[in-house]
Amino acid sequence: MEESKKKQRIGVYICHCGGNISDHVDVKGLRDVMAGEENVIISKNVMFACADSNQKEMIRDIQDNHLDGIVVASCSPKLHLHTFRGVAERAGLNPYNYVQVNVREQCSWAHSDHPDEASLKAAGLIKAGIRRVASSEALYNIEIKAHRSVVILGAGVAGMRASIDLAKMGNQVILVEKEAVTGGNLSRKGALFPTGQKGTELVETLTRQVKNEPAITLFTNATIEKITGSIGNFQVEVAIHEKAGETLTFATGAILVTTGYEPYQPVEGELGYGKSTRVIPIDAFDQLLESKSGELQFEGKTVRRIAFVYCVGMRQTNGNNKYCSRTCCTAAIHSSLVVHEKFKGVKAFHLYRDIRTYGKNEVLYERSSKAGDIYLLYQEKEPPVIEPRGDQLLIRVKDQLTRKRELELETDLVVLVTGMVSRSDSTTVADRLKIPIGNDRFFNEIHPKLRPVETVINGIFLGGSCQGPKNITESVQSSLAAAAKINAIISKETLFLEPIVARIDPKACTWCGKCKEVCEYEAIFQVETNGKLVASVNEPVCKGCGICGPVCPYDAIDLAQFSNAEIEGMIDGFSDVVTLVQKTGTEEVTATKKTVKMMDFPSEWRSIMQSLQENPMTIPEIATSTGLEPALVTWHLMTMNKYFIVEPAGMDDSEEYYRYQLKIN
Amino acid sequence: MVTKESPRILVFSTEKISDPGIDQAGLRKIHYSPTVYVISVPCSSGIKPRWVLHALQSGFDGVFIAADGHECSYSPRCPELTNDIIAECQRLMKEKEINPKRIRMAAICSVCAEPFANHMNNFTKILTELA
Numbered sequence: 001m002e003e004s005k006k007k008q009r010i011g012v013y014i015c016h017c018g019g020n021i022s023d024h025v026d027v028k029g030l031r032d033v034m035a036g037e038e039n040v041i042i043s044k045n046v047m048f049a050c051a052d053s054n055q056k057e058m059i060r061d062i063q064d065n066h067l068d069g070i071v072v073a074s075c076s077p078k079l080h081l082h083t084f085r086g087v088a089e090r091a092g093l094n095p096y097n098y099v100q101v102n103v104r105e106q107c108s109w110a111h112s113d114h115p116d117e118a119s120l121k122a123a124g125l126i127k128a129g130i131r132r133v134a135s136s137e138a139l140y141n142i143e144i145k146a147h148r149s150v151v152i153l154g155a156g157v158a159g160m161r162a163s164i165d166l167a168k169m170g171n172q173v174i175l176v177e178k179e180a181v182t183g184g185n186l187s188r189k190g191a192l193f194p195t196g197q198k199g200t201e202l203v204e205t206l207t208r209q210v211k212n213e214p215a216i217t218l219f220t221n222a223t224i225e226k227i228t229g230s231i232g233n234f235q236v237e238v239a240i241h242e243k244a245g246e247t248l249t250f251a252t253g254a255i256l257v258t259t260g261y262e263p264y265q266p267v268e269g270e271l272g273y274g275k276s277t278r279v280i281p282i283d284a285f286d287q288l289l290e291s292k293s294g295e296l297q298f299e300g301k302t303v304r305r306i307a308f309v310y311c312v313g314m315r316q317t318n319g320n321n322k323y324c325s326r327t328c329c330t331a332a333i334h335s336s337l338v339v340h341e342k343f344k345g346v347k348a349f350h351l352y353r354d355i356r357t358y359g360k361n362e363v364l365y366e367r368s369s370k371a372g373d374i375y376l377l378y379q380e381k382e383p384p385v386i387e388p389r390g391d392q393l394l395i396r397v398k399d400q401l402t403r404k405r406e407l408e409l410e411t412d413l414v415v416l417v418t419g420m421v422s423r424s425d426s427t428t429v430a431d432r433l434k435i436p437i438g439n440d441r442f443f444n445e446i447h448p449k450l451r452p453v454e455t456v457i458n459g460i461f462l463g464g465s466c467q468g469p470k471n472i473t474e475s476v477q478s479s480l481a482a483a484a485k486i487n488a489i490i491s492k493e494t495l496f497l498e499p500i501v502a503r504i505d506p507k508a509c510t511w512c513g514k515c516k517e518v519c520e521y522e523a524i525f526q527v528e529t530n531g532k533l534v535a536s537v538n539e540p541v542c543k544g545c546g547i548c549g550p551v552c553p554y555d556a557i558d559l560a561q562f563s564n565a566e567i568e569g570m571i572d573g574f575s576d577v578v579t580l581v582q583k584t585g586t587e588e589v590t591a592t593k594k595t596v597k598m599m600d601f602p603s604e605w606r607s608i609m610q611s612l613q614e615n616p617m618t619i620p621e622i623a624t625s626t627g628l629e630p631a632l633v634t635w636h637l638m639t640m641n642k643y644f645i646v647e648p649a650g651m652d653d654s655e656e657y658y659r660y661q662l663k664i665n
Numbered sequence: 666m667v668t669k670e671s672p673r674i675l676v677f678s679t680e681k682i683s684d685p686g687i688d689q690a691g692l693r694k695i696h697y698s699p700t701v702y703v704i705s706v707p708c709s710s711g712i713k714p715r716w717v718l719h720a721l722q723s724g725f726d727g728v729f730i731a732a733d734g735h736e737c738s739y740s741p742r743c744p745e746l747t748n749d750i751i752a753e754c755q756r757l758m759k760e761k762e763i764n765p766k767r768i769r770m771a772a773i774c775s776v777c778a779e780p781f782a783n784h785m786n787n788f789t790k791i792l793t794e795l796a
């Protein structure tokens with residue numbers, strides 16, 4: 001990282017944010033101070049920096065004045081970093097020669113109780129931004145070629161379904177299955193909700209499609225041993241266990257994890273399990289139902305009464321499995337219906353904690369109740385006590401709905417409705433892939449709502465129940481969503497990655513290996529330059545964490561955008577003394593308010609105003625009409641209300657939400 | 666109470682986790698001393714001791730590290746590595762006869778608005794007493 005030339009033509013934009021900043025911070029005073037800073041060519045105030053009109057003006061300024069760096073002092077970079085990077089780019093300036101300074105969340109709002117000090121702080125923040133941009137380097141996205149292939153881990157319903165689609169979209173698929181057979185949990189299941197189709201049949205159909213698809217290569221009895229590389233170009237080492245010691249390495253553009261779940265295994269003595277062979281988990285019960293016809297027999301005896309005990313191993317207040325498996329209620333009720341359909345005169349009792357037959361499956365619950373099934377509510381802290389009595393089982397349960405009376409039941413079978421737990425090797429898999437895992441040991445996505453199938457590792461995706469309990473529909477939905485995302489990435493020939501990576505100065509490095517040792521991503525390797533062994537960074541693999549920086553005894557490592565010059569420049573900027581003529585901007589805002597033109601508003605305000613043109617609307621209605629998130633609408637409306645742009649107009653007909661109407665036109 | 670002489674605090678905060686927490690303090694108008702300045706970095710284990718020293722030798726009274734703790738998405742060893750960095754900072758600070766209490770750390774998560782403000786108020790108090 002050569003010492004880059006300091007920027008000499010810097011533009012500074014200080015935003016009023018319609019008053020959010022200028023009410024508490026002396027933006028005009030700051031503008032004048034910044035105009036006097038070294039290398040600052042332009043220093044301006046703007047009503048809304050993010051407004052289209054201002055973006056256009058910035059582009060003009062950059063081009064007309066040949067600016068080589070810009071600083072925008074406005075809101076948190078979380079909101080508009082990409083907006084202004086885009087402005088820089090459109091103006092022909094490198095997007096990394098722009099610095100965002102947060103004078104709203106971290107200044108005007110945080111210190112609205114001390115406006116004078118807030119103005120002084122803002123001066124320090126902006127001066128730091130100017131020094132940072134002065135030392136900033138132009139950076140270019142890292143270009144890589146993507147392999148059009150995917151490695152999929154786990155040939156359950158989620159993995160097989162995604163394989164088929166990815167193959168049809170023109171990708172090569174390597175499907176790696178740990179077991180000797182495909183299908184995962186469904187290969188052991190009979191009639192499934194909601195259609196009654198058998199698990200074994202579904203698996204057979206999918207397996208046939210997988211085998212008939214020339215672009216899919218299926219390895220059974222195989223696991224992954226090692227993964228290196230990064231999005232577009234991973235190297236995945238697959239161990240083929242049938243041929244001891246054999247491993248194959250595949251170059252692949254993306255990885256999809258569909259390793260599923262394991263059924264919860266009750267412990268000895270839990271709810272009578274192990275004390276009698278007549279206490280069985282639900283999977284075994286479903287297989288029993290499959291194998292019998294005419295009369296339901298178990299161990300040579302006709303079964304007349306069955307008790308299902310719900311939530312086994314799940315929703316533990318004190319254990320690790322705090323979650324609900326969400327499919328087991330429906331599965332148990334569905335099994336009970338299968339019993340009534342296939343065999344006459346069997347009575348079913350359901351010992352439950354809550355019934356979660358959510359969505360369309362609620363009708364199954366109704367059908368079971370109408371078929372005469374009896375539902376008894378127990379509490380976690382007082383679970384049913386189950387003991388063998390002759391060739392039957394005696395169950396004692398406190399029913400919460402009949403004044404907590406203890407009831408005694410005799411049944412021929414107890415079915416433990418066991419939920420899902422993570423795979424016993426999930427920690428090993430997480431370690432190999434370097435993806436995060438929750439306390440429940442299911443894999444974690446980046447964001448449960450907004451990015452539900454991506455992991456923090458670019459190019460590694462999740463599908464199916466390895467993320468947490470899902471039914472088949474949900475498992476397939478997520479794995480197909482991942483398949484579509486993967487295809488969108490690897491079908492492009494070239495990928496561009498963010499250039500925030502570590503750079504090592506070969507002159508200073510002595511190859512001590514310390515940086516390589518701390519890098520979690522194996523991004524650092526040894527090279528020879530000019531006859532000297534030094535460390536070097538594999539840029540596409542580097543995650544830009546900067547962890548290697550502080551461990552280098554020779555300070556040979558800088559992270560792009562976080563170089564010593566940039567950080568220490570900021571610290572100097574904070575400490576640079578300023579004198580501002582102290583005044584708060586309230587009157588100023590009232591003065592400017594009248595002259596505000598529609599074009600000066602942020603684009604979100606304009607679309608909200610547009611939707612209110614005709615009639616007053618509630619927040620959810622505005623959200624639907626503008627496509628903005630309801631939370632954002634709320635936030636913008638509050639500010640618009642403050643500046644007399646909108647006003648509340650009574651409650652809506654349901655008396656649930658306020659309506660808002662335009663106050664100015 | 667904030668005075669013109671309030672201690673100056675430099676906060677290193679993590680972009681993805683601590684920064685949103687600090688932003689939220691502002692959004693909710695939970696106030697703390699206006700002599701607190703924040704620099705965001707990707708990971709607290711990437712903070713170089715020379716930056717900390719630079720701050721303490723150029724007018725800052727204290728440095729606060731807002732870390733991700735076990736939530737760090739880069740390295741499971743992050744808490745341990747950040748601790749090493751703080752230990753190294755304190756070693757260097759002793760050499761320069763700077764009180765090692767002038768550096769502090771806490772995990773600040775993306776909703777830690779109040780905890781952040783409390784940490785700032787506390788640290789302000791500690792630094793005022795040191796002065």
Ligand SMILES: Cc1cc2nc3c(=O)[nH]c(=O)nc-3n(C[C@H](O)[C@H](O)[C@H](O)COP(=O)(O)OP(=O)(O)OC[C@H]3O[C@@H](n4cnc5c(N)ncnc54)[C@H](O)[C@@H]3O)c2cc1C
Binds near residue numbers: 223
């Ligand atoms: C009691 C019960 C009843 C249910 N009944 C129904 C129902 O009636 N209807 C319904 O819609 N849903 C039902 N479900 C849910 C259903 O079982 C799941 O939605 C479905 O099986 C999830 O499929 P999957 O592919 O995600 O996982 P899995 O079926 O678990 O498949 C994962 C595959 O990955 C393989 N694998 C694991 N680890 C590795 C590794 N490290 N390397 C390579 N391969 C690996 C496994 O061997 C397996 O083949 C029920 C669940 C339970 C607990």
Ligand code: SF4
Binds near residue numbers: 310311315355417
């Ligand atoms: S789905 Fe029903 S049985 Fe399964 S854990 Fe949730 S509440 Fe318990």
Ligand code: SF4
Binds near residue numbers: 534555
């Ligand atoms: S820690 Fe520094 S000196 Fe050691 S190998 Fe890495 S870059 Fe080179």
Ligand code: SF4
Binds near residue numbers: 518521537546548
């Ligand atoms: S910045 Fe992080 S990922 Fe990149 S080389 Fe350094 S330690 Fe490895």
